Amino acid sequence: METTLFYNCQLFDGKNPQIQPHSWFLVNPAGQISARGQGTTPPAEHRVDLHNQYVMPGLINCHTHLCLDPDAFDGDTGTDKVTATVRAVQNAQTMLRSGVTYVRECGSIKGVDITLSQLIEQQKLTHVPQILPAGLPFSMTGGHGSLNNGTQEVDSPDEMRRAVRQALKQGAQVIKVMATGGVMSPADFMNDPQLSTAEMRAAVLEAHHRQKTVAAHAEGNPGILNAIEAGVDSIEHGFYVNDAEIDLMLKQHTFLTPTFIAAWAIPRFGQGILPNWEIKKAADALDDLYQNINHAYQRQVPITLGTDAGTCFNYFDQTPKELELMVDHGFSNFDALQTSWHSAQLMQIAEHYGTLEEQKFADFLVLTHNPLEDIRAVQQVNKQVYQKGNRVA
Incomplete structure (x- = not known):
């Protein structure tokens, strides 16, 4: 298992009401977010460019x-x-x-x-x-x-x-x-x-x-x-x-x-x-x-x-x-x-799910448009879906 860096995304973490541009986050082999930030990216064994798309929690x-x-x-x-x-x-x-x-x-x-x-x-x-x-x-x-x-x-x-x-x-x-x-x-x-x-x-x-x-x-x-x-x-x-x-x-x-x-x-x-x-x-x-x-x-x-x-x-x-x-x-x-x-x-799972913060599992969606501007962005048919940092749809 490798540490994966997801980078070049517009992040809605589920907690803050603003998009965080130029974001990145590291996902460890257990599928948890081990670090996140904006701007300069850290080294990682595997890198995934999200092409400036919007990321939000599953x-x-x-x-x-x-x-x-x-x-x-x-x-x-x-x-x-x-x-x-x-x-x-x-x-x-x-x-x-x-x-x-x-x-x-x-x-x-x-x-x-x-x-x-x-x-x-x-x-x-x-x-x-x-x-x-x-x-x-x-x-x-x-x-x-x-x-x-x-x-x-x-x-x-x-x-x-x-x-x-x-x-x-x-x-x-x-x-x-x-x-x-x-x-x-x-x-x-x-x-x-x-x-x-x-x-x-x-x-x-x-x-x-x-x-x-x-x-x-x-x-x-x-x-x-x-x-x-x-x-x-x-x-x-x-x-x-x-x-x-x-x-x-x-x-x-x-x-x-x-x-x-x-x-x-x-x-x-x-x-x-x-x-x-x-x-x-x-x-x-x-x-x-x-x-x-x-x-x-x-x-x-x-x-x-x-x-x-x-x-x-x-x-x-x-x-x-x-x-x-x-x-x-x-x-x-x-x-x-x-x-x-x-x-x-x-559901008593908020310690591990629901927002994209450090130590939580990397369950997230990748969207073309900003859901904070248009809620219908989440209806995108061909959205990317990840569980624990692995793409599943």
Whole structure:
């Protein structure tokens, strides 16, 4: 293994809001940045000229469903394990090419994500993003996502406690709970509370005992408040988050993952294909989602980058589109890009990922245009993608 010098680039390190021109950085054999600077370059065994292009950190998407098919339209959770595994690998490869170098799965068919994350750790599966796995999410009986056994159903704090302990034993690194109904559920609505505060609190206690986090699907009220009061680490979707909940989120440092694109795609592409009730749910909520998330952003709730990839028309190359939707609805370019860094913090990997600083892994993108000037620069189709200093796409 050699030390590699990457030089002649315009660097956005993910932390500072300015481009640093004439930049270089050294990557050691372990794939970590050992030094960086501007101007005169140091010696190195291997040198890569980046031709004055723009370098930024790889994207970290903290809400994905790699096993799903965005064109299935039915939740797709009844798929057999072999098909789900092959599809997950293909979807992960697509995400990597789009610029995503690390994902947090928020619910996976038959625990496929746990196996894939172990294979990645053992270096038996390469050219995919790293995965923080959840296994099956948890819902009440008949709750959101339970169609075709897409969740593990629990109906008391004791059942939740045992189920979470089993999930952690099997290798889950994050726990996903369903606090409300949702857009894709035919029998419930976003404002239907589902798992109780006590049930979710049991999940939080067990996860936190093992230094793991809990993500709550929570779209409406009172479910959002129930999840925050239970102590979850992130609210996923949060369509109707309000000031009282924001107060608690700021106090507890609860993250918020908007997944704009999941709601945007359904009315945009679903006419004549999806059921009318599903299109109406998403369309009715979309303006409220934009307004409420922007309000949370203005109040400085930490916003993460997640797409809910795998849901209807929500394809695995669309993480950069999520950034564009953020900017279209009030975020600055820099703050939109910072959501990826917040994802690293939520996922407890920020010590090694999320920004391009010394001692962190060299996961980065090379772009033709400046993402701080035009957020659509990240959508470049033929961008270069690196993990630990090795080009992977």
